[in-house]
Amino acid sequence: MKIAPGSIVRLEYEIRVKGGDVIESSVKTGPVQYVQGEGKLLPALEKRLEGLAAGQSLEGEIPAAEVVPPEDTLPSRKIPRGEFPKDGLEVGSLFEAHTATGGTIDLRIIAIDDKHVTARLLPPLFGKDLAFKVKVVMIEDPVSHAKAIVFKKPPPIPGEALGLDLEEVKD
Numbered sequence: 001m002k003i004a005p006g007s008i009v010r011l012e013y014e015i016r017v018k019g020g021d022v023i024e025s026s027v028k029t030g031p032v033q034y035v036q037g038e039g040k041l042l043p044a045l046e047k048r049l050e051g052l053a054a055g056q057s058l059e060g061e062i063p064a065a066e067v068v069p070p071e072d073t074l075p076s077r078k079i080p081r082g083e084f085p086k087d088g089l090e091v092g093s094l095f096e097a098h099t100a101t102g103g104t105i106d107l108r109i110i111a112i113d114d115k116h117v118t119a120r121l122l123p124p125l126f127g128k129d130l131a132f133k134v135k136v137v138m139i140e141d142p143v144s145h146a147k148a149i150v151f152k153k154p155p156p157i158p159g160e161a162l163g164l165d166l167e168e169v170k171d
Helices: 043-049 142-150
Strands: 008-017 022-025 032-035 057-062 076-080 094-098 104-112 116-122 130-140
Touching (some): 043 057, 043 130
Antiparallel strands (some): 008 032, 094 104, 104 116
8 A cells, every 4th residue: 555645544753854953753742643645744855745654754855845835825924123232124125023933934035114014924934945755654545544443343341340249040
């Protein structure tokens, strides 16, 4: 069986910034299980996995243009002008902002007026090529998987487990 849309797939994997740090790895979290085509993985990675069989491995790269949607489709936000430095603010400039959870996000300035700066929110992987390594551990047909779950008979429950005294019935 090969990976096809709807297949239930389990992978061992490593994703890193090309030439840089590991972003995610099954060494830390264990294998990932997903349904091919549901969008739970990076779409560019799912596309590269299609057609692989259980036991196969694949290494490759995903160019930055396939990692994050085009910049003009990313969300933007109006931010009070006072949140930015007084000097050096230009359309196209990049700034780093801190999120409420302690993370950082890059902002590209797309408009400036007296009261507000409109900035595009750039995700952490924006503009970065990725390198990946995967090994397909398991592929399961979704129909067979569903039948196995739905039609699985429960184990018999012995009378002793229920605290019943069973007597032989005589006719």
